[in-house]
Amino acid sequence: MVTVALSAVAQREVNYDESKVPQYVLPDVLTCQDGTAVRTKKQWEKKRRPELLRTLFSQEYGFTSEGKVKVQYELLQEDRQALDGTATQQQVMITFSGKGKSVKALMLVFVPNQRKGRVPVFIGYNFRGNHSMLPNEEILYSPYFQRMKNRKDPVLTRNNQASRWPLKYIISRGYALVTMCYQDIFPDNKDGGPESITALLPETDDAQSRWQALGAWAWGSSRIADWVVKQPWANKKQLIVMGHSRQGKASLWAGAQDKRFKVVISNDSGCGGAALSKRCFGETVAIITNAFPHWFCKNFSQYAGREEALPFDQHELLALVAPRYLYVASAEQDDWADQKGEFLSARYASAVYSLYGLEGITTDQMPGLHQPIMNHVGYHIRAGKHDVTQYDWQCYMDFCDKAFNR
Numbered sequence: 001m002v003t004v005a006l007s008a009v010a011q012r013e014v015n016y017d018e019s020k021v022p023q024y025v026l027p028d029v030l031t032c033q034d035g036t037a038v039r040t041k042k043q044w045e046k047k048r049r050p051e052l053l054r055t056l057f058s059q060e061y062g063f064t065s066e067g068k069v070k071v072q073y074e075l076l077q078e079d080r081q082a083l084d085g086t087a088t089q090q091q092v093m094i095t096f097s098g099k100g101k102s103v104k105a106l107m108l109v110f111v112p113n114q115r116k117g118r119v120p121v122f123i124g125y126n127f128r129g130n131h132s133m134l135p136n137e138e139i140l141y142s143p144y145f146q147r148m149k150n151r152k153d154p155v156l157t158r159n160n161q162a163s164r165w166p167l168k169y170i171i172s173r174g175y176a177l178v179t180m181c182y183q184d185i186f187p188d189n190k191d192g193g194p195e196s197i198t199a200l201l202p203e204t205d206d207a208q209s210r211w212q213a214l215g216a217w218a219w220g221s222s223r224i225a226d227w228v229v230k231q232p233w234a235n236k237k238q239l240i241v242m243g244h245s246r247q248g249k250a251s252l253w254a255g256a257q258d259k260r261f262k263v264v265i266s267n268d269s270g271c272g273g274a275a276l277s278k279r280c281f282g283e284t285v286a287i288i289t290n291a292f293p294h295w296f297c298k299n300f301s302q303y304a305g306r307e308e309a310l311p312f313d314q315h316e317l318l319a320l321v322a323p324r325y326l327y328v329a330s331a332e333q334d335d336w337a338d339q340k341g342e343f344l345s346a347r348y349a350s351a352v353y354s355l356y357g358l359e360g361i362t363t364d365q366m367p368g369l370h371q372p373i374m375n376h377v378g379y380h381i382r383a384g385k386h387d388v389t390q391y392d393w394q395c396y397m398d399f400c401d402k403a404f405n406r
């Protein structure tokens with residue numbers, strides 16, 4: 001049993017018992033709010049998809065600002081012989097400016113040197129800064145970490161999260177990777193807003209549905225994509241957005257909004273990501289909105305302890321990716337993220353893929369460990385804990401190879 005610091009509303013034990021999952025009714029992804037059944041792609045695209053997107057904007061992640069900021073990209077460093085000569089590495093500073101303020105974010109880019117034509121590109125945030133991905137001294141600290149006064153802080157240790165980023169392996173399979181520290185876009189704490197990109201953009205009138213960190217992180221992935229599509233080495237029709245855990249939530253939300261992401265990958269994203277909220281298994285709306293009041297819009301908190309009142313569930317977020325490729329992954333020991341809820345969500349989102357004549361996940365039975373499903377919707381559960389492993393990457397690249405006929 002896990003106990004988490006919770007407010008009164010959330011003070012109850014976390015449920016890890018399948019028999020205690022409440023009876024729940026999921027909204028049908030193919031039935032409009034006015035009761036109309038969606039039978040054609042046109043109805044989905046013109047009516048149901050926009051209405052679902054609106055619901056998620058207003059009730060969960062907040063509205064993405066439609067305002068514009070000035071965005072400048074500056075190449076700070078290039079090494080054409082990185083990763084033992086297999087890749088070209090670039091460090092590119094992004095400066096966002098608006099309302100008389102600016103925010104800096106640093107991209108770290110790896111492009112395979114051996115390539116025939118343009119390559120597919122993974123876009124994914126790292127947690128602990130660009131310096132956490134490899135030992136090399138020339139990797140600049142991400143702006144969020146540059147601001148840290150104590151240069152001896154252990155978080156500044158190089159290479160401390162390298163296992164999540166098998167760079168040479170990714171390059172050897174012919175994929176480019178563009179990463180950035182998510183904290184550069186929105187520092188991950190309840191007071192992060194004023195230092196984030198949301199402070200540069202016009203605010204929406206309604207404070208309840210105003211975007212916060214997840215909305216900002218998703219927006220940031222799209223700004224990375226804006227740069228990537230202009231690079232001579234990038235195949236702009238083969239962009240992949242990938243994220244782990246809170247960044248899995250953000251990658252799904254980015255993929256739901258930005259159709260340039262042709263493959264959308266959620267690694268152990270859990271509550272507020274791929275997992276169905278109405279199952280109340282593992283982390284719940286009450287727990288997450290309490291622990292991370294700066295992630296979702298304020299409206300989402302009204303469903304704390306009242307998941308049955310949610311007018312949507314996370315399978316509808318996943319469905320917004322259709323007919324593009326979607327992949328959801330879980331880890332055996334990651335009960336907190338509700339593996340079954342993640343699987344079922346992908347399963348129910350698949351109804352929209354059927355509408356397009358595409359095969360999603362067509363069984364209610366979760367596959368065994370290390371038995372990935374790779375249709376237009378993919379899913380795997382692997383042994384081990386909440387993490388990103390080489391196995392996860394292997395599956396993602398196998399899936400993308402299939403998606404891109406490589």
Ligand code: GTR
Nearest residue numbers: 244245246247270271283288
């Ligand atoms: C946990 C949070 C999860 C997940 C995770 C992570 O504390 O409860 O929803 O996002 O953090 O991002 O690693």
